[in-house]
Amino acid sequence: MTEPKWNLDLFSLECGTPFEGSFVKLVSASLGAVWSDVETALLSVRASPSFDGYLANYRGLPLIPVPLKEQLGIQGAVGNALFTAFSDAFRVCAQSAFQVPGGVFSVPARVGSDGQALAYAFEGVVNLALGLWCGNGDRNFQYRSVVHFCALEGLGDVVWGEEGGEVAPLALSFSEHGVRLASPGSEHFPVRLALSHVLIDDDFFNVLSGARAAGPETDAFLVARLRSCQRELCLLVDDWEHENALLAVEHTRLRQGLQKASSAQIEEAMRDILDRMGELRDSLSLWCLRTFTAVERMLGILPGVANSVDVEAERDALSGMLLAGVQKIHLPASVSRHRYHADTFEQLSRWCDERLARKPDDASTLLVRAALASGSGEAPDWARLEAALRGRTYEWSLDYDPSSALKACCWRLMPEVHLVFAAFYLVMVAKKLHPAAVGNFWLSTAASVVQMPESYPSSPRPPPAPAARTGKEKVGCPASLSGLLRLEVLTILARPENSGADSDCLTYLVQAFQALPSLESQSTGEVST
């Protein structure tokens, strides 16, 4: 067929600190060799008589008491076995990565930075594998439950290099979220390699790149693989929700424990908790979004490869599943007012780009992409938004409700720009509704979007988008467009069909949107009807 216009280098789709592909491969090979030891070590917890009872009541938090004697007995055995397996694997990688005869580093400076990259890849692959592992087919029997049962949290030792030596020391330590491999004493959230590298493996890649001929067998492979992608993404979203739920429970417990403390202490401690939760959420969201972005690209390539009804049906289900997953990512922000890290927003923009490349008429993503661009100081695609606004409603589609995404990134925007996006949101929803009454549900959603920026608490972090403040002329909405929007949105609110709606909400929205510049106050005469 035509030249492959798609780039399938999945690593290039990832924001944040990138993984080195060759290191990932190397690490997986050496980990694969020791994986049976890791598995044996994890399964050896069952030797402890109280483990079964523990597991039956275990829900992801270390709240169930374990007899201390038993715990200490098993802690050493399990911890040492895991530590030995991982550190052996890492040494094998490091030796073959740097081709050092006799284990002496000839070029310490190069090894220093590459050593960090290798450690990063190692951490990513180990944590991905540990995340996929469960014992005896019981999804409750996981690495996390082993860590909690044996109290392995924080244990670890130096595996590579030495203090003051030519190579900076790297320490391996355990935490409930995975294994850390970094400079000793590091408390960072363990990184994970995105699941997409496993879902889109060589076999799949051959199909996507056209190296494997199309035919019934290829279609059968695609149906099977798309179904397993659906399942793994469901599990990924489940993990995301599970970890968020654990955070929320922990947060509540800590807050209840603080009731007796003085208010200054409470504020200090709350800030600590929120910072820790924030770090967890940032890393988790980045991990999920990296996978989503890669899968989105894959979905875009598929129709050129196979066009059977069965593949199309599975692809459509996966596409809906993916959207639902992305919607979930916004919840910590739109519900708990979490301010995501810039990396997460960047990854989300890439996802939007992939989605728009696949579905150019998806106005929801167009709006979210514009809000993300504006937040990072780039110029949003006003022309495309305006075309959607002026076009017929069947020319674009509202594929999902973009309100939670708008809420998640509103704190990065200038208030007037946010108001423009909120107006867009209401106009788009209203245009798609039949009959013409907007209804209380959508009106109050729109009102909550408008109100959102002020509901964010003052930030413990500095606001990360200085470009948005300085590049005002770049991100500002063209006067003709905002005038048109004002006209549209006020017309919609004034429709007689909406007179039965909640009057407070209606009044609030009318007042808010009147702040948009009107057409009469502009000198540009290009706008019609």
Add this chain to the structure above:
Amino acid sequence: MNGPDDAPKTSVKEKPVQTAGALLPRRRATSDIKLLRLDLLPRGVSPSEDIGYEWSPAQPTESLSPARAAESLGVEEWAPVSEVRKRFRALQLRYPPEQFSSRHIEWRPSAELLGNSRARLNWYWQSGLVPEFHTQKAPGASVMWNSQSCEPALTACEALRRLSRATT
């Protein structure tokens, strides 16, 4: 005095919907169950055209499971969509609804559930179960869905194997 109609009363009891080993319960979150919604509503329910909005009040479509639907249609639970539709069409032609409406009451929703991948995925998600793909078909028996093409759950071992083979 055991009449012939006494015996069935106890055995008519519903079969367990899931066969052992075919399904694993998903790990439950500690929070409210409503957080576990996937919200894959059919198109056109809300102005959002691809998926529904968060916190939507919609419930899973029917009290019908894929296993039961497959049994009623006489296809495999994981049969590809085209196979399900073909089977339903054959039944429709052979037993027209005006003559066998009692059967179509079961067939139609069954075909809707199995003939729509979204609906089936949504069913699994909302029931809190992890689907395990299986088939009795030998590699020669069917091109689209056979024991060779259905993939087992992803394990850590398999993940490491795939990653270490990667050429990109």
